[in-house]
Amino acid sequence: MTGYDSDKDAYLARLKRVEGQVRGLHRMVDADAYCIDVLTQVSAATKALQAVALVLLTDHLGHCVAEAAGRGGAEGDAKVKEAADAIARLVRS
Template sequence: MTTTATPGAHPHAPAPSGAERTTDRLIRLHKIEGQIRGISRMVTDDRCRIDVLTQISAAHHALQEVALTLLDDHVRGCVTRAAHANAAQAEEELADLTDTLRRALRR
């Protein structure tokens, strides 16, 4: 039985299946979608800007968490498989990963 350190999961819990991870991500994204709609209503209702900014920050953090789970899957799956396959494929996957991180971290 494989174990991984999934954010928020018990450290010795079995790794969730691909379908479970997808379901978890979709649930998170639907919650974020609702949060964004709430932020829109706050702006429409001319609510306190500090409260709006707090909610924007929370939504941003939630999206980052989803992105990190996707990145974790990519590294554990694609990059690891490529590293075991051959050096050229591993280099290509690592270059793609670096480019993706560069774009994600650019602000």
């Protein structure tokens, strides 16, 4: 079971909103919208995706990493490293 399983519907709803934002961006570019307006919407879509990522990360730490760390050993170490790598990717983006 994934860490986000209990909130899957909420994640799907958030992603559907982001999908709508991206489609809106496509329409804006197709309609030759003002550059700054397009950039503003790109920023909003980016922030929405970042919010999804942070909630996913929180769920992953609270579920997957916590369980593996509780068992200890190589599996726990691997999950902690995996989470640290994911955080590093998020910070770089």
